[in-house]
Structures are given as C-alpha cells and as structure tokens.
Amino acid sequence: MPLAYLLTLVALAGVAIGLVLGEKRKVSAHVGAVGGGVLLGLALFWVVPEIAQDAGWVPALVCPGAACGVLVLMDRHFQHHDGEPGEQVIWPLLIATAIHSFLDGWSLRALAGQGVPGLVVPFALGLHKVPEGFAMGWVTRRSIGSVPSAFAAAAGVELFTLVGAFIEPAVNSSGV
Numbered sequence: 001m002p003l004a005y006l007l008t009l010v011a012l013a014g015v016a017i018g019l020v021l022g023e024k025r026k027v028s029a030h031v032g033a034v035g036g037g038v039l040l041g042l043a044l045f046w047v048v049p050e051i052a053q054d055a056g057w058v059p060a061l062v063c064p065g066a067a068c069g070v071l072v073l074m075d076r077h078f079q080h081h082d083g084e085p086g087e088q089v090i091w092p093l094l095i096a097t098a099i100h101s102f103l104d105g106w107s108l109r110a111l112a113g114q115g116v117p118g119l120v121v122p123f124a125l126g127l128h129k130v131p132e133g134f135a136m137g138w139v140t141r142r143s144i145g146s147v148p149s150a151f152a153a154a155a156g157v158e159l160f161t162l163v164g165a166f167i168e169p170a171v172n173s174s175g176v
Contacts, residue, residue: 003112003122004105004165007129011101011158014133019151021134022141031138035131090143094153097136098160104129105164110172133158 021027043064052060104125111117136157140150 001109001165004108004162007104007108007122007125008158008161010126011129011133011136011161012155014130014135015137015140015151015154015158016133017130018134018137018139018154019141019147020137022138022150031134035135090140090153093139094157097132098157100132101158101160102164105161105166106168107164108161109165109168129158129161 021031048060048064051063108122108125111121133154136154137150140154141147144150144153
C-alpha cells in the first residue's frame with residue numbers, strides 16, 4: 001500500500017505542474033507537440049512492430065491507420081469552441097481516467113511481492129503517473145474555470161489509484 005500512496009503523490013505532483021503550465025499557452029503548445037511526437041515514435045517503433053510479429057504487417061498497419069482515420073473524421077465533424085476543450089469533453093475524460101487510475105492501483109497491489117513483475121510494474125506505473133497527472137492538470141485547467149476546481153477534479157480522479165489498491169486484496173481473497 002505504501003507504493004500506492006507514492007504513485008498517487010507522484011500523480012498529484014504532475015497535476016500541480018499541469019495546472020501551472022496550463023496557464024501558459026506557449027509552453028502548452030510545445031509540451032503538446034513533444035507529447036504527440038513521443039506517442040507517435042512509440043507507436044511506430046515499438047507497438048506496430050510488436051503487433052506485426054503476432055498478426056503480420058498488414059493488420060499492424062491497417063488497424064492503427066483506420067483508428068487515426070476515425071479520429072481525423074471525428075475531429076473534422078464535431079463542433080469546436082475556440083480551440084479549448086470544454087465541459088462536454090472533460091467529464092467523460094475524467095471518468096475514463098478514474099477507471100484507469102483504479103486499475104493502476106489494482107495492478108500495483110495485485111502484483112506486489114511477485115518477483116520481477118512486482119518490481120517492474122510499480123516502476124512503469126510511476127513513470128507514467130507524472131505525464132498522466134500533468135495531462136489531467138493541463139486539460140482540467142483549460143476546461144474548468146478556476147484553478148481550485150480544476151485541481152479538485154484532477155486530484156479526485158488520481159485518488160482512484162488508492163481506491164483500486166485498497167479494494168484489490170478484499171476482492172482477491174473473496175474468490176470473485
């Protein structure tokens with residue numbers, strides 16, 4: 001459980017950084033570009049080749065290409081408001097991130113003491129919690145009017161890491 005607390009603190013630090021940097025448009029644009037580049041690089045040089053090993057190159061290229069095409073179509077045909085994410089976007093994102101954080105905590109606790117996975121998974125979760133928290137802080141700041149409200153929303157979502165870590169042993173021992 002101490003690792004779950006540590007991961008949550010790391011995510012909350014990321015939220016705070018995202019809230020502060022979300023105020024500065026120039027910094028936000030650069031961070032967004034770097035994040036997009038990192039994700040594109042990971043997809044092209046790691047994920048797609050791994051999929052190709054199992055399913056072949058055609059599905060490995062067609063499936064992500066189709067997904068990108070759907071996203072482009074959605075972006076072009078849905079209404080935008082001054083380039084800012086609005087309330088119609090933030091609540092589904094907060095719910096999805098709460099589920100994600102819950103599963104982070106669950107995984108952390110389920111793999112505790114399991115040898116190599118028990119060491120690698122907390123490290124990997126810790127590495128992704130900073131950018132996750134940063135993204136949540138940035139998006140909530142741009143979508144929700146006040147800094148305290150944005151922090152409360154983003155922090156509340158990240159606290160689901162603790163909920164997942166707390167619930168996992170009870171469910172695991174119940175045999176469900």
